Amino acid sequence: MENQERNTWSWGFSTGAENWNGRLAMIGFVAALATELIAGQGVLHFWGIL
Template sequence: MEKKEGKFGFTNYAEIWNGRLAMIGFVTALIVEMNTGHGVLAQFGLM
């Protein structure tokens, strides 16, 4: 019997997508900071 892995919770599938989205967010934050001269927290008015 084959074991099917779900797509929610701490599975390899979910962790791979979490890592990919985190990398995209980090690069986006760097690009925004380079273009505006303000960090992400300053953009949101937290600093």
Template sequence: MKKDLWLWGFTDSAETWNGRFAMIGFIAVISIEVITGQGLLYLIGAMS
């Protein structure tokens, strides 16, 4: 199989990218909480 061929579904490549984006999102949420001193749910108004 060609290495640059993109396949849809639950492939190793898709799971790798999913994990990378999840880590970026987690770091972003933690950074927002550290910078503002408030949780993300409080900032978006879900916890008022």
């Protein structure tokens, strides 16, 4: 039951919210690395910001 409580969606600073924040941050970091490897340039250059 404890694992189910950690994965449920709830607002505010809760264990479930922190777990989702970490998971999405890891996905974003891997996506940024993949973009740099495939495009051969940084993410900001890829998007035309720099």
